Amino acid sequence: MKPTTRLFLSSIAAGCAAVLISCASTQTTTQNRESMLVASGFRVITPKTAAQKQKLQNLPAGQVTMMKKGKKTYYNFPDPAHNQAYVGGPKEYQAYQQLRADKKLSREGLQDAEMYQDATMEWSVWEGGEGVWGPMGGPMPGGF
Numbered sequence: 001m002k003p004t005t006r007l008f009l010s011s012i013a014a015g016c017a018a019v020l021i022s023c024a025s026t027q028t029t030t031q032n033r034e035s036m037l038v039a040s041g042f043r044v045i046t047p048k049t050a051a052q053k054q055k056l057q058n059l060p061a062g063q064v065t066m067m068k069k070g071k072k073t074y075y076n077f078p079d080p081a082h083n084q085a086y087v088g089g090p091k092e093y094q095a096y097q098q099l100r101a102d103k104k105l106s107r108e109g110l111q112d113a114e115m116y117q118d119a120t121m122e123w124s125v126w127e128g129g130e131g132v133w134g135p136m137g138g139p140m141p142g143g144f
Helices: 003-039 050-058 090-116
Strands: 043-045 065-069 072-079 084-088
Antiparallel strands (some): 043 084
């Protein structure tokens, strides 16, 4: 096989792999969001009429949208790929926001734990603790 043909086929394979990976991560993100919406009390609604389907298609993809109908407020998350929408009220939306915040804090906590677990930190080299500065950060009695 010629080197240019090999290079061409390799670049096509790399491009296909990149597309597959990006699609998989987008799908996972959407699935996580949908499961959080259901856990927060949002209901899954399937449009029945052509007008409802058109409204679903017009909603901004990938985000929760607030809508008012009369004096009531609704929050919608469209899933046009599955021909459905997740719908909740202010109470469900507040629970969803809390779940998102908890998940973010949990993820940050995991990152912190991984950082502090790093064995290469070697805290003794930093002369912390009971070293030069004493137990509460002040100079040790008789240290100087």
